[in-house]
Amino acid sequence: MEKTNTEYVVQMKGITKVYPNGIAANQSVDFNVREGEIHALMGENGAGKSTLMKMLFGLEQPTEGEIYVRGEKVHLTSPTVAIAHGIGMVHQHFMLVPSLTVAENIVLGIPPRKGIFIDYKKAVEITEEYAKKYNLHVDANAKVMDIPVGMKQKVEILKALVRGAKILILDEPTAVLTTQETAELFKELIHLKNQGYTIIFISHKLKEIKEITDRMTILRGGKSMGVYDTKDTTEQEISRLMVGRDVVLSVEKDQAQPTDVVLRVKDLEYTNEWNRKMLNKVSFAVRKGEILGIAGVEGNGQAELVEMLFNLNQPDGGTAEVNGKNILGVDQDRIRAMGVSLIPEDRMTYGIAGDGTIEENLISDRCDKKKFNIGPLFNMRAIHQESDRLIDEFDVLCKSNQQQVKMLSGGNIQKVVVAREFSSDPILIIADQPTRGIDVGATEFIRKKLVELSRAGAAVLLVSADLNEVIELSDSLMVFYGGQISAYFEDTSSINDEIMGEYMLGLKHQSEEEIRRVCHEG
Numbered sequence: 001m002e003k004t005n006t007e008y009v010v011q012m013k014g015i016t017k018v019y020p021n022g023i024a025a026n027q028s029v030d031f032n033v034r035e036g037e038i039h040a041l042m043g044e045n046g047a048g049k050s051t052l053m054k055m056l057f058g059l060e061q062p063t064e065g066e067i068y069v070r071g072e073k074v075h076l077t078s079p080t081v082a083i084a085h086g087i088g089m090v091h092q093h094f095m096l097v098p099s100l101t102v103a104e105n106i107v108l109g110i111p112p113r114k115g116i117f118i119d120y121k122k123a124v125e126i127t128e129e130y131a132k133k134y135n136l137h138v139d140a141n142a143k144v145m146d147i148p149v150g151m152k153q154k155v156e157i158l159k160a161l162v163r164g165a166k167i168l169i170l171d172e173p174t175a176v177l178t179t180q181e182t183a184e185l186f187k188e189l190i191h192l193k194n195q196g197y198t199i200i201f202i203s204h205k206l207k208e209i210k211e212i213t214d215r216m217t218i219l220r221g222g223k224s225m226g227v228y229d230t231k232d233t234t235e236q237e238i239s240r241l242m243v244g245r246d247v248v249l250s251v252e253k254d255q256a257q258p259t260d261v262v263l264r265v266k267d268l269e270y271t272n273e274w275n276r277k278m279l280n281k282v283s284f285a286v287r288k289g290e291i292l293g294i295a296g297v298e299g300n301g302q303a304e305l306v307e308m309l310f311n312l313n314q315p316d317g318g319t320a321e322v323n324g325k326n327i328l329g330v331d332q333d334r335i336r337a338m339g340v341s342l343i344p345e346d347r348m349t350y351g352i353a354g355d356g357t358i359e360e361n362l363i364s365d366r367c368d369k370k371k372f373n374i375g376p377l378f379n380m381r382a383i384h385q386e387s388d389r390l391i392d393e394f395d396v397l398c399k400s401n402q403q404q405v406k407m408l409s410g411g412n413i414q415k416v417v418v419a420r421e422f423s424s425d426p427i428l429i430i431a432d433q434p435t436r437g438i439d440v441g442a443t444e445f446i447r448k449k450l451v452e453l454s455r456a457g458a459a460v461l462l463v464s465a466d467l468n469e470v471i472e473l474s475d476s477l478m479v480f481y482g483g484q485i486s487a488y489f490e491d492t493s494s495i496n497d498e499i500m501g502e503y504m505l506g507l508k509h510q511s512e513e514e515i516r517r518v519c520h521e522g
Helices: 049-056 077-086 102-106 120-133 149-162 178-193 206-212 235-243 302-309 332-337 349-351 358-362 382-395 410-422 442-454 467-473 497-504 512-518
Strands: 008-018 024-036 038-042 064-069 071-072 086-092 167-169 198-202 215-220 223-229 259-269 277-287 291-295 317-322 340-341 427-433 459-463 476-481 485-490
Touching: 008 049, 024 064, 024 198, 024 215, 038 049, 038 206, 049 167, 049 198, 064 149, 071 077, 071 235, 077 086, 077 340, 086 149, 086 235, 102 149, 120 149, 120 178, 149 167, 149 178, 178 198, 178 206, 178 442, 178 497, 198 485, 206 235, 215 235, 223 235, 235 442, 259 302, 259 459, 277 291, 277 302, 277 317, 277 349, 277 485, 291 442, 291 467, 302 427, 332 340, 340 349, 349 410, 358 410, 358 427, 382 410, 427 442, 442 459, 442 467, 467 497, 476 497, 485 512
Parallel strands: 024 223, 038 198, 038 215, 086 167, 167 198, 291 459, 291 476, 340 427, 427 459
Antiparallel strands: 008 024, 008 064, 064 071, 215 223, 259 277, 259 317, 476 485
């Protein structure tokens, strides 16, 4: 079997990936990881990180190049083959079955058996053995739907370890964790590293990269920008290497001057299909000219609130009005006609029609307007001009307005969504995780646009799991815990990650009187 430099546990040499449509995701990339290190893989969306890791996990095949694991050339034709070589991957969106227990999820596909039946007791023993060995404490008998997001992360890591992984690929592992949960995860990753495990850490959070990783490889435009010792590289240098310029992630904004209430929510209630109370008499108001943020660990009612406000689900009780008009249960066309825009959390499902062109996605909410029609026919000239204007204004990197939107990078898909929603003259913008999983350049752009629109008079309801983002952008800020508002801060200047984490984890809770006094619900 062909051998190579054994200094590296993983060596990807000259990796090129060209898709049938001619797009080159990776161009002659070298990626070398030492055993027992935490190695960051960084780059903007569309830089080729995900494609490179898909090839290492056997989900994609390189057009050119070679992959070596522990010095031996390998052909990773599937995830099963990758796992056989000791490579495991924890995806950004958890691959767990909510209705099964933790133990059942961990042995899924490789269950211990007693005769023809699954040996559940043995599955629990395996789970508890590995949890203790790797300091990843989980409740083996709890159903996944009932455990916090931080424990779900541990379950995913344990799944990979039980299957024999010695090389772990972690894709945005802290995207949905609090500061405290992130700190706990980092201790566990250091514990794994000290036992000789190798971790490839994909993240957009520069502070985390600096804190947890030993070395980093930075990709830009499908090419490697080099390998760097983390301790010798500043956050500014990392940003510059990623995007080719300095990125100012702190958004400057004038003091908000909020005026009239645009969105008023009163006593909103919702119980989900598993009989969990996801919204418990939630009341608040968003005013013209302000950004009201919502922070919270995922699963505490934020997603359900957005669903209610844009008729993606129906509440059990309560009211929600825009400028005095009910929006609950109202057709989305009518909600949009009231001046409401939505940046959905799941851009691929609710934000775009993937098979449609960029142009079709950009004008999908306005194609019935007079300026885009000539009698019964579309005014294609006007449509082309509008889509080209938005592509230019929102800096969407594409070949033309006729390119399929699903062929764009994540950051550019998000810019298409944002271009459509921000350019409709909204009076209320509901922005749900607007920068999740996108690069620092697109993040900077979208954050500035949100501030611009709020200062021009729009009301903005911002839901974000990124604490830095929600603290920095918000003029006022709510924390959700257990389907309720656990805290409301009228001024965000005096709060930090630690304070927020205590409310997000339910360690602290403001009184109802304190919340009602400052949240403008009256």
